[in-house]
């Protein structure tokens with residue numbers, strides 16, 4: 342099969358593959374529904390988009406996550422930009438159905454009972470991907486244990502390791518208790534790596550860990566697939582030997598040491614996942630390279646992230662595509678045909694999305710922004726490497742740029758983790774600079790509580806999406822992909838996905854690498870002055886072509902429809918596909934199941 346055949350839209354159901362078992366997808370966070378606070382940011386949104394596309398494509402997949410009864414947090418900013426947080430309580434019964442099954446896991450010598458709530462995620466053709474949200478809030482459990490599935494990324498590392506036992510080990514046991522026939526376990530990030538220990542224990546039939554043979558370990562490896570998401574060593578989950586012995590137990594810790602899952606004296610969940618996976622990947626071409634350099638003893642592929650088109654494209658652009666681009670909902674490759682959309686239709690659709698965004702900003706803040714003014718968007722987790730203040734490097738030059746553009750509006754948003762003091766300081770700094778710099782021509786606004794709904798509005802409604810990470814810290818980034826789907830070009834550092842997506846002056850612009858922040862800020866200003874503003878202000882035809890190219894070239898590729906097909910073919914069922922090809926060629930008969 343050549344690449345184009347693989348990506349084609351031939352009616353192909355994974356259900357009919359010979360002996361296709363189920364994929365069990367494990368993720369600490371999943372953005373399932375805008376009103377379910379079960380995610381914090383990019384990782385959860387990616388997980389949700391993956392499942393939405395798996396449902397659309399008919400992949401036999403079930404997902405496991407924690408319930409996060411108290412959510413991540415709702416962000417409040419005071420006038421100075423000081424962040425405070427409140428819990429996001431929600432009622433699982435409003436969205437999910439409780440399963441009758443109960444399983445147990447051992448944590449620090451305690452037996453903790455786990456139940457699951459099922460959310461049925463339905464795809465375009467009606468195929469259902471069930472998502473099981475694990476919950477320890479049961480009378481059988483002690484007060485502490487009842488809270489283990491409350492807070493996403495809350496508490497300390499002891500809490501985290503205990504949550505990871507519930508997710509990984511509880512999830513595997515729940516899959517068995519529910520009678521799912523799973524033959525692929527996909528760990529989305531190292532948080533789920535303990536599922537390998539549960540599989541090994543099941544392989545050993547309850548026998549002692551030290552009885553595991555190489556063949557036992559190989560049996561587990563054949564079932565496991567792992568996606569790593571961070572290019573920073575400190576971003577990988579790590580726990581001390583003392584924690585491992587106390588929380589997981591001495592036998593398991595000894596086994597993990599024997600298998601080389603400790604690095605610099607710490608249990609490293611990425612190493613654990615890699616040791617037990619037959620297939621591992623990073624989330625963009627560059628991230629694959631960085632991961633191979635970090636873990637040279639492993640084969641690490643790359644499958645570039647995407648976003649779920651129907652979820653992230655604004656209503657006005659969806660209507661425009663429905664009119665002009667046939668088949669794009671079922672097969673995102675057809676977005677390539679946006680090349681043929683009339684320029685006026687593209688401009689009008691985006692104007693509609695911008696109007697919706699500015700109305701939303703108005704209702705959130707009371708500010709009236711101008712739909713004709715060039716509007717930049719910058720929204721992401723407030724981590725220092727993302728350099729939210731790079732645009733303020735030379736405030737005077739930024740003011741001049743605003744004048745030259747005939748006005749400039751910059752919309753910021755992003756949460757800092759409650760324990761991330763440098764991140765919180767960054768938000769405070771952006772809000773203060775915004776207040777100091779804003780005038781009649783330059784309007785800078787920091788929007789509270791960045792989440793799914795605001796993310797969708799922003800990426801669809803601004804004119805240019807800006808991303809300024811310090812290289813090579815951005816594994817992929819997906820907000821720029823959401824923008825691209827909506828015809829919004831990016832102006833970004835060449836890191837993560839943008840290395841693959843940037844075609845200069847066609848899909849956006851690259852901020853050139855420089856020796857330091859000032860050099861990179863200067864490149865950002867130069868691109869605004871010499872490329873973005875003249876086109877936006879004086880050449881609407883070219884601007885419309887840029888928007889169309891952004892959807893045609895990047896929307897057609899950076900989507901989860903393509904991404905899930907790549908996971909299915911390369912990670913989940915590489916052998917089955919060979920069989921399927923032979924079935925198609927009539928070499929072997931289709932087995933009925």
Ligand SMILES: *Cc1c(COP(=O)(O)O)cnc(C)c1O
Nearest residue numbers: 382383721792793796818819820
């Ligand atoms: C898409 C999205 C993200 C991830 O965007 P990045 O570009 O990876 O920063 C984070 N948070 C929300 C709410 C999103 O919608």
